[in-house]
Amino acid sequence: MPVVSSIALVACGKEGSPPVKGPQPDELPVHQVQSAFQLPDSPTWERAKKRGHLVVGAKEDQPYMGEKDPATGRYSGFDIEIAKMLSASLGFDPASISFRTIASANRETALQNGQIDYYVGTHTINDNRKKLVGFAGPYYMAGQSLLVRTDENDIHGPQDLDGKRVCSAAGSTPYQRIEKEYPKAELVAYDTYSVCVDNLLTFQVDAVTTDDSILLGYAAKVPDELEVLGTPFSQEPYGIGVPRSDNALRFALDDALAVHERNGDWRKAYDVTLGLSGVPAPQPPPIDRYPAS
Secondary structure, eight states: OHHHHHHHTTSSSSTTOOOOOOOOGGGSOOOOOOTTOOOTTOHHHHHHHHHTSOEEEEOSEETTTEEEOTTTOOEESHHHHHHHHHHHHTTOOGGGOEEEEOOGGGHHHHHHTTSOSEEOSSOBOOHHHHTTEEEEEEEEEEOEEEEEETTOOSOSSGGGOTTOEEEEETTOHHHHHHHHHOTTSEEEEESOHHHHHHHHHTTSOSEEEEEHHHHHHHHHHSTTTEEEESSOSSOEEEEEEEETTOHHHHHHHHHHHHHHHHTTHHHHHHHTTGGGGSOOOOOOOOOOOOOOO
16 A cells, blocks of 8 residues: 555554654744742642642654654643643743643543643533633633544535544543534444544545644644544644642743733744644634633
């Protein structure tokens, strides 16, 4: 199969996977650490202060959003840059962050159990999740779309998914939407989107569905083999997940995010990460400082 052979030459040890690609370290924004910052009302911040660094949940398989280089262990992408700029605002050196890969289905549990201090990983804000965790932001507005092979002629949008094998991440909002709104699609679920993309490239599934921001990254790596279809069919506001009861941390992250949007850091972070997909930076969505519960 020509698709497999052309990709496998540059894949990082996994046949079918697009290669790791992203900004070089010297291209990334540098953020001044607010060393005098204090947040005594936040138990999460206090634990991190005693520990000496933040533990941040992230994704490792989403090009230009959250990706881990298997050779170096370095995380890169827009979500990673958001996590770093917020770390600096909270008084922690971004270089000291301990990133921890958390699958979509385990995000809320990881926050509830204190495994991570906050989570930045294409985490859509919705009312059901607000019952489990808190959200700062949103910091980006994505929309659900479909990734297909460029030789696919039968799928032009979600209305064409009847009888098609469609892959998404277990527990994700996109998976749930297809399950509810397009029940004749044959859903396949994995913990990571990279496995879905592997299966798409090797003709085991017909489409991958998730947010367009994630799909654009995969398509940009192998534009001759993959493409993102049409107009997104949802709105997905990405938030920074925090423990539900830690309103002090949530509001501090809202404040920090607003500062970084105004001073241009947000735009710089986008341009050297997700902007590499060729899609220009949008306006950040309004921050929703919803009341403490």
